[in-house]
Amino acid sequence: MSCPLPSSVEILAKPLVPKAASMEKPQPVATKVIKSLLPLKIINSYAAHSKRFSKLQVVSAQQRAEGGSLIYAHYDGDVQRPWKTADARLVLEDGSIWRAKSFGASGTQVGEVVFNTSLTGYQEILTDPSYAGQFVLMTNPHIGNTGVNPDDEESSQCFLAGLVIRNLSICTSNWRCTESLGDYLAKRNIMGIYDVDTRAITRRLRQDGSLIGVLSTEESQTNEELLEIARKWKIVGVDLISGVSCMTPYVWSDKTHLEWEFNNDQKLVENFHVVSYDFGIKHNILRRLASYGCKITVVPSKWPSSETLKMKPDGVLFSNGPGDPAAVPYAVETVKEIIGKVPVFGICMGHQLLGQALGGKTFKMKFGHHGGNHPVGNLRNGRVEISAQNHNYAVDPASLPPRVEVTHVNLNDKSCAGLACPELKLMSLQYHPESSPGPHDSDPAFREFIELMKANKT
Numbered sequence: 345m346s347c348p349l350p351s352s353v354e355i356l357a358k359p360l361v362p363k364a365a366s367m368e369k370p371q372p373v374a375t376k377v378i379k380s381l382l383p384l385k386i387i388n389s390y391a392a393h394s395k396r397f398s399k400l401q402v403v404s405a406q407q408r409a410e411g412g413s414l415i416y417a418h419y420d421g422d423v424q425r426p427w428k429t430a431d432a433r434l435v436l437e438d439g440s441i442w443r444a445k446s447f448g449a450s451g452t453q454v455g456e457v458v459f460n461t462s463l464t465g466y467q468e469i470l471t472d473p474s475y476a477g478q479f480v481l482m483t484n485p486h487i488g489n490t491g492v493n494p495d496d497e498e499s500s501q502c503f504l505a506g507l508v509i510r511n512l513s514i515c516t517s518n519w520r521c522t523e524s525l526g527d528y529l530a531k532r533n534i535m536g537i538y539d540v541d542t543r544a545i546t547r548r549l550r551q552d553g554s555l556i557g558v559l560s561t562e563e564s565q566t567n568e569e570l571l572e573i574a575r576k577w578k579i580v581g582v583d584l585i586s587g588v589s590c591m592t593p594y595v596w597s598d599k600t601h602l603e604w605e606f607n608n609d610q611k612l613v614e615n616f617h618v619v620s621y622d623f624g625i626k627h628n629i630l631r632r633l634a635s636y637g638c639k640i641t642v643v644p645s646k647w648p649s650s651e652t653l654k655m656k657p658d659g660v661l662f663s664n665g666p667g668d669p670a671a672v673p674y675a676v677e678t679v680k681e682i683i684g685k686v687p688v689f690g691i692c693m694g695h696q697l698l699g700q701a702l703g704g705k706t707f708k709m710k711f712g713h714h715g716g717n718h719p720v721g722n723l724r725n726g727r728v729e730i731s732a733q734n735h736n737y738a739v740d741p742a743s744l745p746p747r748v749e750v751t752h753v754n755l756n757d758k759s760c761a762g763l764a765c766p767e768l769k770l771m772s773l774q775y776h777p778e779s780s781p782g783p784h785d786s787d788p789a790f791r792e793f794i795e796l797m798k799a800n801k802t
Contacts, residue, residue: 432537434479434508434545435570437556442545444537447512448529452560452570454577455479455505458736459546461715465732466507466525467496468779470534473588473624474692474734475504476666477579479557480714481542481549488513491521492528495601498626502532503588503666506559508545512538535559553710554736580708584667585675585693588624589645596620596630596640606784607635616658616797619643623665623675623693628778633661636790646674649681659687659797662694664776669696669706669737676700683768687796689789690763690772692735698763698772699739702748709759712736713774716781719755720762728755729786732779739763739774769800 432446436457459481460469466487469480487509507529516524529536537559549555556577558570599605618638620630623645633640641655645665652660660682669676679701682688690698696706713733720729733754741750741760752762752773761774771793777786 430539432535432559432561433567433570434537434540435558435560435567435574436545436548437571437574438548438552439571440548441567442540444508444540445512446535446537446561447526448507448536449533450561451535452558452562452565452573453479453505453535454556454558454573456579456736457481457508457545457549457555457557458712458714459483459542459549460734461717462732462781463716464490465496465716467492467528468498468626469734470502470504470507470529471496471498472626472664472734473499473503474626474664474666476584476588476624477582478504478666479506479508479559480504481508481545482510483542483546483715485510485542486513487511487538488525489516490518491516491524493518493520493522495520498628499588499624502529502534503624504534506534507536508540508542508559509536509538510540510542512536535561549711554712580668581671582667583671585623585645585665585672588666589622590642591644593641593643593647596642597634598627598631599635600628600631605635607787615639616794616801617641617655618659618661618797619652619655619657620661621645621647621663621675621678621694623663623672623697625663625665626776626778629661629663629691629776632778632787632790636794638794645672647678649678652682653685657686658801659689659793661793662688662690662697662772664692664694664734666693668708669693669700672697683770687769687793687800688771689793689796690770691776692774695763695772695774696735696737696739698770699744699760702763702765703743703745704748705740705743706737707740709736709738713754713756713759716779718775720775720786721753721755722762723751723753727785730782731761731775731777731786732781733775735774769796771796 428445430443430445432444434442434444455478457479461483462469463484466482469475512526556574558574560570615637618633618640620640620642622642625642630640630642643652662679675697679697683701700706713735716732718731718733720731722729739760747765747767749764750760750762751764753759754761763772764770773789775786777789
């Protein structure tokens with residue numbers, strides 16, 4: 345039930361006459377108390393900005409009732425509102441313009457807009473190298489309430505082009521938080537916008553497919569100029585892996601922290617040496633391999649296969665990474681030269697590279713898979729896994745040779761989500777087994793890779 349506020353002091357001073365169907369002679373209500381309130385400062389004052397004098401007019405209700413003069417409070421420059429106003433634009437290549445409020449860094453940035461359906465885990469998304477060159481739009485409307493912390497980083501820096509959200513939390517409420525989301529992005533020169541209709545943009549992306557967009561806080565840039573930038577920029581056919589890979593080899597030894605560990609038979613795991621190609625690898629993939637007893641050497645994306653084989657690894661991991669697998673033929677050649685010689689495991693980009701190396705084709709999806717709630721069917725045992733996914737490309741199973749088995753499918757669109765070829769000792773997944781949306785539905789994939797190396801060793 346609503347209770348409208350009186351529009352003037354005069355109304356407050358009038359007698360209040362209650363209305364009731366059973367009252368033939370309503371009795372007036374005393375107004376002495378109400379009138380006695382008029383001299384008090386508690387009466388509401390209001391402010392109206394005078395365009396004529398470019399200053400703030402502050403007029404008390406008592407002065408207006410008494411016909412008093414206006415009181416002017418002089419300010420230098422514009423009056424500061426107590427809330428932030430729209431100061432950013434997202435211009436999409438279809439010509440649509442979305443006004444928003446900025447946080448994080450400022451400037452102008454271009455990227456491919458994709459939507460992510462995860463309810464949480466935005467820090468892992470920010471530091472996932474697979475998002476290089478993309479604006480990530482979160483469909484969950486409330487972002488930032490858990491802040492950020494140093495333990496949830498998936499890489500050494502943020503690689504995405506920008507973050508698009510509906511509501512930015514004004515406070516944080518997590519015991520692990522060490523910094524707010526806005527401060528975190530500003531320090532890393534990553535742009536973010538909020539107070540934009542993410543639902544409408546998501547519907548547009550689902551209908552038209554992923555779109556190139558330009559995010560800008562610079563008023564000097566016209567909408568036409570930003571639109572031209574969006575329509576000229578291309579992401580298909582661009583090698584994004586080189587920009588996120590490590591420069592030199594290194595050894596990884598950190599395991600999953602005991603606080604989060606759920607694998608109870610770590611001590612029974614045999615040690616294996618795994619060489620991991622860094623196409624944009626996430627730290628948690630390395631942690632899970634280390635937790636299963638693996639000694640890991642991480643090498644750059646362009647590391648020669650001959651040097652890898654000289655290390656005599658028990659297995660090779662081809663990691664996740666950003667962009668178009670067809671844009672990195674050097675990586676496909678590396679995979680071709682290694683498969684069949686040692687057991688291999690491909691994840692995401694690694695899965696797509698394996699598909700091409702086996703003679704298959706990859707294609708760009710309409711809007712890709714991005715989120716922590718994708719159901720995947722394991723065709724070997726009938727299990728359903730809730731998976732975390734992040735890719736805009738997929739392997740066409742019809743293009744693969746007969747000896748290659750499709751082991752997993754995405755149950756949303758039936759796309760290929762896993763491959764295996766026993767005679768070549770290889771396996772691959774088009775999603776992240778190290779992530780925990782299930783929470784541990786896909787972790788057995790690491791055990792399967794261990795068994796593959798064990799069988800080859802014996």
